[in-house]
Amino acid sequence: MKLSLSNVLLLVGLTFVAVGCDAGQSIDGVDITNKKDLSGYERAYFASGCFWCVEAIYEHIEGVEEVYNGYAGGHTDNPTYEASNTGITGHAESVEIYYDPEVVSFKELVDVYFGTQNIEQVNGQGNDIGSQYRSIAFYQNDQERKIIEAKIKVLEDQGYKVASEVKAFDKFWMGEDYHQDYERKHPDHPYIKAVSVPRLKRFKKDFPELVKKDK
Numbered sequence: 001m002k003l004s005l006s007n008v009l010l011l012v013g014l015t016f017v018a019v020g021c022d023a024g025q026s027i028d029g030v031d032i033t034n035k036k037d038l039s040g041y042e043r044a045y046f047a048s049g050c051f052w053c054v055e056a057i058y059e060h061i062e063g064v065e066e067v068y069n070g071y072a073g074g075h076t077d078n079p080t081y082e083a084s085n086t087g088i089t090g091h092a093e094s095v096e097i098y099y100d101p102e103v104v105s106f107k108e109l110v111d112v113y114f115g116t117q118n119i120e121q122v123n124g125q126g127n128d129i130g131s132q133y134r135s136i137a138f139y140q141n142d143q144e145r146k147i148i149e150a151k152i153k154v155l156e157d158q159g160y161k162v163a164s165e166v167k168a169f170d171k172f173w174m175g176e177d178y179h180q181d182y183e184r185k186h187p188d189h190p191y192i193k194a195v196s197v198p199r200l201k202r203f204k205k206d207f208p209e210l211v212k213k214d215k
């Protein structure tokens with residue numbers, strides 16, 4: 001994400017506070033300091049650039065109860081925002097989605113995943129460049145893997161060179177508190193206005209049947 005120097009300093013300061021509160025820790029993917037009962041929902045995991053943008057999109061989908069920002073796909077424990085941005089942790093900015101499969105299917109979530117990013121961009125989305133912004137479609141079982149691979153085949157048959165990784169889900173590390181619900185809490189942030197909001201509007205235009213009635 002592109003941040004001004006003042007915003008970077010603010011985020012660094014907030015991170016030290018968050019780290020002192022077990023930032024990056026999770027129990028079943030849920031922040032242990034702000035846990036809500038989500039036991040009745042299925043989970044899905046995706047990475048497709050800035051997690052502020054991806055979180056906002058999925059939170060507007062009917063049947064999605066909660067979305068968390070965090071890190072997945074890497075090889076280190078307890079990743080932080082600063083560490084993941086170096087690329088050395090291997091993690092990508094990711095989202096954890098809690099959804100009701102009777103309202104929205106995993107296939108529809110996959111359709112939104114591929115339909116709301118530049119599917120041919122390697123290691124980044126737009127001006128956000130680096131492996132931490134790469135696209136990963138995580139699967140938790142063979143059925144999810146087949147759904148993802150079937151979608152990729154359709155896209156490749158249409159002539160696209162799909163850059164997304166297809167990866168078995170391992171672990172989701174909860175992101176720092178200040179990253180959660182970022183688009184909703186910071187509507188006037190320059191990045192939100194310039195990148196997140198336009199990306200959200202494109203989703204609403206392309207997937208009107210999936211948008212929550214109150215959104």
